[in-house]
Amino acid sequence: GQQLNQSPQSMFIQEGEDVSMNCTSSSIFNTWLWYKQDPGEGPVLLIALYKAGELTSNGRLTAQFGITRKDSFLNISASIPSDVGIYFCAGPYFGNEKLTFGTGTRLTIIP
């Protein structure tokens, strides 16, 4: 299947800091998705991007669909304790029937 590589794999930050993470693919995607997984829960969709160059916000989260269509970026501003979790990028393939997920970025907030 298609591979999505996320970086960094993990982040340790202090509350209030801004966070940036990215996702790259060897293939072109027409849709980019960002999911968050809280500890002990299933992933939940945060943001969906449908157009190259698109910039979309959801509260303190902002995601961008890369111009090449092979990458996407997620920024979190002024992090708070509830931002802790694993962030996954994902993209649909085979029409919209299936998703391929990135390897995840684990965010930890240091007290």
Added chain:
Amino acid sequence: NAGVTQTPKFRVLKTGQSMTLLCAQDMNHEYMYWYRQDPGMGLRLIHYSVGEGTTAKGEVPDGYNVSRLKKQNFLLGLESAAPSQTSVYFCASSQLQGLPFDEQYFGPGTRLTVT
């Protein structure tokens, strides 16, 4: 609405034992999926279904079987468990709406350990 539910939440099996994981959704979704999540590997698709009575293989189907006898339920079976199947299993569902993307809704997961 309960959304997507999974049973059991935790299970420990011995090598060679069999078990079935149950996924249920009350959103009348057509599509259902089973994923496994392993450290550093994200979520990988095991099997999926595009409607009642249909199933299809995903990325890592070996050692698993599935059935979708009712629209709201999707069962994942392990006939002879192996330690390599130790993982967290997630079920998801989505509705085909003709949009650029149909959001997948995930259950809370089942943590399976095979000793």
